[in-house]
Amino acid sequence: MSTPMSTPSSEPVLRESAAAAATAWPAPVGPLLEIRDLSVVYRTSSGDVKAVERVNLSLNAGEVVGLCGESGSGKSTLAYGACRLLRPPALITAGSVRYNGRRGTGPADILQMRPDQLHKLRWRDIAIVFQSAMNALNPVLRVRDQLLDAIHAHLRLPRDEAAEKAASLLDLVGIPRSRLRSYPHELSGGMRQRVMIAMALAADPEIVIMDEPTTALDVVVQRDILAQIVEVKQALGFAILFITHDLSLLLELADRIAVMYAGQLLEVGTAEEIKREPSHPYTRGLLTSFPSLRGPRRELAGIPGSPPDLRDPPPGCPFMPRCGYARPACAEVDMALAPVTGSADPWHVTACPFVGPETRPEAWPQTRPETGPETGPEGARS
Amino acid sequence: MTVTSVAADRGPLAMEAKGLGKDFRLGRGATLHAVKDVSFGLYRGAVVALVGESGSGKSTVARLLAGQERPTAGTITLDGQPVNIATRRTFRRYKSEVQLVFQDPFASLNPVHTVSYHLERPVRLHQGSVPNVKESVTALLEQVRLTPAAQFLPKYPHELSGGQRQRVSFARALAAEPAVLLADEPVSMLDVSIRLEMLNLLDDLRKRLALALLYITHDIASARYFADEVLVMYAGEIVERGPAEDVTQQPAHPYTQLLVASAPDPDNLGSVLRTGPLTGTPASFNGTVRTRVANSGPAASGCPFSTRCPLAVDKCRQENPALQQITAVRAAACWRLDVAAAGIARARQERTPA
Numbered sequence: 122m123s124t125p126m127s128t129p130s131s132e133p134v135l136r137e138s139a140a141a142a143a144t145a146w147p148a149p150v151g152p153l154l155e156i157r158d159l160s161v162v163y164r165t166s167s168g169d170v171k172a173v174e175r176v177n178l179s180l181n182a183g184e185v186v187g188l189c190g191e192s193g194s195g196k197s198t199l200a201y202g203a204c205r206l207l208r209p210p211a212l213i214t215a216g217s218v219r220y221n222g223r224r225g226t227g228p229a230d231i232l233q234m235r236p237d238q239l240h241k242l243r244w245r246d247i248a249i250v251f252q253s254a255m256n257a258l259n260p261v262l263r264v265r266d267q268l269l270d271a272i273h274a275h276l277r278l279p280r281d282e283a284a285e286k287a288a289s290l291l292d293l294v295g296i297p298r299s300r301l302r303s304y305p306h307e308l309s310g311g312m313r314q315r316v317m318i319a320m321a322l323a324a325d326p327e328i329v330i331m332d333e334p335t336t337a338l339d340v341v342v343q344r345d346i347l348a349q350i351v352e353v354k355q356a357l358g359f360a361i362l363f364i365t366h367d368l369s370l371l372l373e374l375a376d377r378i379a380v381m382y383a384g385q386l387l388e389v390g391t392a393e394e395i396k397r398e399p400s401h402p403y404t405r406g407l408l409t410s411f412p413s414l415r416g417p418r419r420e421l422a423g424i425p426g427s428p429p430d431l432r433d434p435p436p437g438c439p440f441m442p443r444c445g446y447a448r449p450a451c452a453e454v455d456m457a458l459a460p461v462t463g464s465a466d467p468w469h470v471t472a473c474p475f476v477g478p479e480t481r482p483e484a485w486p487q488t489r490p491e492t493g494p495e496t497g498p499e500g501a502r503s
Numbered sequence: 504m505t506v507t508s509v510a511a512d513r514g515p516l517a518m519e520a521k522g523l524g525k526d527f528r529l530g531r532g533a534t535l536h537a538v539k540d541v542s543f544g545l546y547r548g549a550v551v552a553l554v555g556e557s558g559s560g561k562s563t564v565a566r567l568l569a570g571q572e573r574p575t576a577g578t579i580t581l582d583g584q585p586v587n588i589a590t591r592r593t594f595r596r597y598k599s600e601v602q603l604v605f606q607d608p609f610a611s612l613n614p615v616h617t618v619s620y621h622l623e624r625p626v627r628l629h630q631g632s633v634p635n636v637k638e639s640v641t642a643l644l645e646q647v648r649l650t651p652a653a654q655f656l657p658k659y660p661h662e663l664s665g666g667q668r669q670r671v672s673f674a675r676a677l678a679a680e681p682a683v684l685l686a687d688e689p690v691s692m693l694d695v696s697i698r699l700e701m702l703n704l705l706d707d708l709r710k711r712l713a714l715a716l717l718y719i720t721h722d723i724a725s726a727r728y729f730a731d732e733v734l735v736m737y738a739g740e741i742v743e744r745g746p747a748e749d750v751t752q753q754p755a756h757p758y759t760q761l762l763v764a765s766a767p768d769p770d771n772l773g774s775v776l777r778t779g780p781l782t783g784t785p786a787s788f789n790g791t792v793r794t795r796v797a798n799s800g801p802a803a804s805g806c807p808f809s810t811r812c813p814l815a816v817d818k819c820r821q822e823n824p825a826l827q828q829i830t831a832v833r834a835a836a837c838w839r840l841d842v843a844a845a846g847i848a849r850a851r852q853e854r855t856p857a
Contacts, residue, residue, distance in 0.1 A: 191694040192665070310557075339556040339721045344765040366695055369769040396769065410699050412728040414751055414766045421728065423699035427664050 151221065152179035153360055154203070154247075154328055159216030161195070161202045164209070168432045172198040172211070174384040177458060180328060182223060185354070185361045187375030187392075189368045189407070191428060195384040196364045197252070200330050204247055205231060205239060222246050223327060244275040248321035250314075252332040257317055258305040264291075264316055265301035271323045290319040293353055311342035318350065322357065329354075330362045335370075347374060369411045372396050377468075380404050383428050383439035385456055390469035400461045400471035403440045438472065446475065506826070506834045509746040510731040514547030517582065517715035518568065518601070518683050524576030525563050537563045539739045540577070543732075545683055545715040550706070552718045552730035552747065554762065560739040561719045565685045568717065569603040570594060581683070599629040602676035606688035608668035612660040618644075618671055619656040625678035643674040647704060666697040670704070677708065683715045684708075691720065702729050723762050727751040732832075735759045738807035741826065745833030755835040755844035757812045806838065814839045 161173040172195045180186050190196040201207050203218045218231040220242065234242065251257045259267055268287040272278060278286060288298045294315040305313055314334060321329055331350070335343040351374075354361060363375060371378050372392050379389045380403065388401040399405045406424035413419065426443035429435055435442060437452035444451070458470035525538040538560045545551055553561045566572045568579060570588045579586045581600060588594040605611040612621060622640040626633055633639050644652035647670040660668055669689060676684055686705065690698040702725060709716050720726055726733050726747055733750040735743040735758065743756040754760045801807035802820065809819040818838050826834040829847055837843055 191696055340723075340765040340767075341556055341761060344767075367767065368695065369767040372769040373767055407696060408769075410696050411769070412699075412724045413769060414724040414727060414763060415768060415770060418728065418748075421699050423703065424696040425700060427666065427697070 151181075153182045153184075153221055153223070154180040154362075155217075155219040155221070156199070156203050157217045157219070159199065159202060159218065160214045161198050161207065161211055162214055163211050165432070170431045171434060172384050172431060173202060174434075175215070175456070176381075176384075176386050178379055178386065178389065180360050180362055182327070183354075183358050183360055184377065185363060185375045187371030187378040188362060188364045188381060189366065189371050189378060190381035191366055193428060193431075194381045195431075196381050197332055198384075199381070200249075200332065200362060200364055203231065204243065204249065204330070205234070206249070220246065244271065244321075244326065245324040246326055247328045247330065248324065248326035250317050250321045250329060250331045250334050252334075253337060258313055260305050262304070263301070264303050264305070264308070267316070268301075268320055268323065271320050275324045286323070290323060291316075293322060293356075294319045295349055309342075310338055311346060314338065314346055315349065318346075318353070322353065322359075325357060326359055328360050328362065330364070332364045333366070334363075336365065336367075343370075367411075368395075368407045369413075380407070383434060384431055385439060385472065386458060387440065387473070388469075388471045389458065390461070390464070390471075391466045394461075394464055394466040394469045398461070398464055398469075400464075400469070401440075401473045402444045402446050406443075448475065450475070506744065506828055507832055508544055508546070508551070508732050508744075509832050510546045510549035510551050511544070513549035513731060514713060514715075516544050517547050518545040519543075519580045520564075520568065520577065521580075522577035523564070523567060523574050523579065525560075525567055525572060526575045537739050538567065538574075541736075541739075541741055542577075543734055543741070543744070545717055547682065547715050548709060548713045549732070550709060550716045550718050550730040552720060552726035552733045553736055554720055554723050554726050554733055555736035556721060556762075559736045561721075561736055562687055563739075564736070565603060565687045565717065565719055568683075569601055569685055570597055571603070595628070599679045600681055601683045601685065602679050602681040604669075604672050604676050604684065604686045604689050607692050608665055608672050609660075609692070611672055612668055614660050616659070617656065618649075618658050618660075618663075621671060621675050622678055625675055629679035639678075643678055646677060646708065647671070647674045649674070664697075665693050666701065669693060669701060673704070673708070677712070681714070683717070685717045685719070687719045688721070689718070690725070691722065698725070705729075722766075723751060723759075724766050735762065738801035740807065740823075740836065742808065742837070743833075743835040744826070745829070749830075749833060753844070753847055755829055755833070755840060755847050756808075756837050757814055757839070757843050758808045759835075760843070761811070806836070814843055 156176060156178045159173055159176045160171070163170040163172055176199055188196045188200065198207065198211065202211070202213055207213070213232060216232065219228055220231050221228045231242065265287055268290055269283055272283045272286055288301060291298055291300060296312060296315050296319070300308065300312070308316065318334070335346050338346065350361070363371065365371060372395065375392050377389065377391050378395045380387045380401065382403050388395070388399070388404045395404060399408055403424070406422065409419070409422045410424060412421060424443055429439050429442065435452070437454045438444070438456065441447045441451040454472070454474060456472045458472055459474065460467070461469045461471050521542050523538055523541040524536070527535040527537055529535055541564060543551065553564060555561050563572065567574050570586070581597070586597060588597050619640055622643055623636050626636050626639045630639065640656065641652040644650070644655055649655045649667060649670050663671065689705065690701045693701060705716065706729060708714060718726065718730055730747045732744065733747045734741050735750065735756065737758045743750060743754065743759045750759060751763060754763050802810045805820040806812070806815070806823055809815040812819065816839065824836045824838045826836045827840060828834045829840065829844065835844065
C-alpha cells in the first residue's frame with residue numbers, strides 16, 4: 122500500500138495558499154482517491170460561479186462514501202472535476218486529485234495526467250454511472266452493442282470473449298441475457314439503470330462514481346437496485362462515491378457521508394456519527410427535513426430559505442443566512458474542516474467551529490425563531 | 504358494508520368518485536385498464552393521499568377528477584352534484600372549483616411569461632370582474648409566502664428556484680379559489696430541504712382555506728405525516744385504504760408492506776444495504792430484498808399483485824379480490840389477509856363477536 126505523501130512530487134503546486142494545504146484535516150491511511158483543496162468555477166458573463174471551493178475528500182478502497190447536497194450545491198461538479206470530465210465554462214482553478222491505484226496506476230495526480238493516461242484511467246480505474254439512465258443510453262443501439270462499445274474501447278478482448286463479457290455483465294446486475302438484444306426503450310427504468318451499472322463495471326474499476334443512480338425510480342425499484350449495487354460491490358470490491366440529495370438513503374447505504382452546501386463541504390463523518398451526533402447546523406436541518414416512516418412522529422422543522430448565489434457568496438459560512446444559530450463570528454469562519462471534539466469517529470470533521478455540548482442536537486430548539494408561529498403538519502394534528 | 508373515511512371527520516364531503524374506471528385503447532384491440540373501480544371521497548379541510556409506484560394509475564385518477572380525461576366507468580360528484588363538463592361554460596365553472604397542481608414546476612410554468620402574467624390570467628378568468636387584479640395577485644403571492652410580492656411579480660420562471668416556482672404553481676391554482684386541490688407529486692422534483700416547507704405550506708393552505716386536498720405521491724413516509732387517509736394504488740386499483748398512521752405502521756396488504764419495507768430507513772444503520780443481502784423468510788418482505796420480483800408486471804388475471812406477492816396461492820391467480828373491510832375505517836383487497844395482516848385480522852374478530 123503506498124502512502125500518498127511520500128511519493129516523489131512531480132506535482133506542481135496549484136494550491137491557492139500554503140495555509141489551505143496545511144489544514145488540520147486528518148488523512149485516513151492510504152486513501153484510494155484523495156481530493157485536496159479542489160476548486161472549480163464556472164466562467165459566466167456575470168462573473169465566476171464558485172461551484173466547488175477548496176474541497177478535501179478521500180475515498181478508501183472498498184468504501185462507500187455518500188456525497189449529499191441540494192441541487193446546485195456542486196456535488197456533481199466535484200465528482201466530475203475530480204475525473205476531469207468538466208468542459209468549459211467549467212475551470213479547475215486549484216487543487217489536486219491523487220489516485221493511488223492498487224493495480225499499477227499511480228500514485229498520480231489526475232489533474233496533471235496526459236490525455237492517454239486519462240483514457241487509461243477512466244473506466245478501468247474510475248467508472249461513472251451517470252444521472253438519468255433514461256437519456257444516457259443510445260436509443261438506436263441494442264444493449265449488447267452499447268456494452269460491447271465500452272468493452273472494446275477499454276479492454277483488448279477477442280470478439281467472442283467480449284460477447285461473453287457483455288453477457289456476464291448482465292448476469293452481474295440481474296438482467297436475463299435475452300435482454301442483450303433489446304433496445305433501451307424496451308426496458309423499464311430500473312432495467313436501464315441496471316444496464317448503466319453493468320456498463321460502468323465493464324472494465325472492473327476500482328472506483329465507481331454513481332451520480333443520483335436511483336433518483337428517477339420509485340422506492341421499490343430503488344431499493345432493489347441499491348441491494349444489487351451492494352451485492353456486486355461485495356463481489357468485486359470496488360469503492361463507491363455515491364452522489365444524492367437524499368440523506369436518508371445515505372444513512373442506510375454509506376460508510377461515510379460528506380455533506381456539501383454551496384460548493385463547500387460542511388461536514389464529513391461516518392453514517393453513525395452523522396445520524397447520532399450531527400455537528401453542522403445544516404446537517405441537523407437536513408436530518409429533520411425528511412419524514413420518517415418508522416418510530417414516533419417527530420416534529421419536523423425543515424430549513425427555511427434558499428442557498429446563496431454562488432456568483433457572490435456571503436463571506437464566511439455560506440449557510441449563515443439560513444442558520445438558526447448564526448452569530449456575527451460566522452461571517453469570518455474560514456470553512457476549514459476541523460475534527461469534532463468528543464466524537465466517537467476520529468475522522469468526523471465539521472466546518473462549524475461553534476459546536477459544543479450546548480449545541481448538541483437535544484439542546485436545539487424544535488422550531489427556529491424565523492419560522493414564526495407556523496406549525497408543521499404534525500403540530501396541526503394535535 | 505362500506506368503509507368510512509377518516510377524512511370525513513375533518514369537514515363536509517366536497518368531491519366523490521364512485522366506481523371510477525378509465526380504459527385506454529392501445530390499438531390492435533388491446534386495452535389498458537389504467538384505473539379500475541376506484542371509489543373515494545375528498546372532504547373539506549382534509550388530506551387524502553394516493554400512494555403507488557409509477558404506472559399505478561395515480562395521475563390518471565387526478566386527471567379524471569380534474570376533468571382532463573373522461574372516465575369510461577363510474578361517476579364523479581362535486582358537492583353532491585354529478586359533474587357536468589360538457590360545455591366550455593360548465594367546464595370553466597368546474598375548473599374554478601377543482602384545480603390541479605403538477606409535479607414539475609420547471610415544465611408547468613410558461614418560460615416566456617412573468618409571474619404576474621401567470622397569476623393575473625386565472626384571477627381574471629375565474630374571479631370574474633375583480634376591481635383590482637394587482638391586489639389579488641399580491642395577496643396570492645403572500646398566501647404562498649413569496650414576499651415581498653412586488654419583487655416576484657416581474658420575474659420569469661428561469662429566475663426562480665424550484666421551490667419558488669412550485670409556490671407560483673400553488674398560487675396559480677389558488678387564484679381560482681377552488682374547493683378541491685389535486686396535487687400530483689407536488690414536491691418530488693424539489694430538494695429534500697425544501698420539500699418539508701412546501702408540505703407545511705400546503706397544510707397551512709388546507710387549514711386556512713378549508714381545501715379538500717388530494718395528495719398524490721410515491722413517498723409513503725410523507726403521506727404518513729401529511730395525510731388523514733391513505734389510499735394505496737396498484738395497477739389501477741385501490742388495494743388498501745385507511746387512516747395514514749394505521750396503514751403506514753401496520754400495513755395489511757402485501758403490496759403496502761413492500762412499499763413500507765422499501766422506503767429508505769434512516770434509523771436502520773445496520774441495514775442490509777451495508778451488511779449485504781440476507782435470505783429472507785417468504786412470509787415477509789421486512790429486511791429482505793427480492794431482486795427479480797420488481798421486474799415482473801401486474802398479473803393479467805386474478806389479483807394484479809399475485810405475480811410479485813410472496814403469499815400468492817392459486818386463488819390469488821384466478822380471482823381478483825375486492826376491498827374487504829378490516830375495521831370501520833380500513834379495508835384491503837387481498838385473499839390472504841388472515842396471513843398478511845394476522846394481527847389486524849385477529850383484532851377485528853375480537854371486536855365483532857359472531
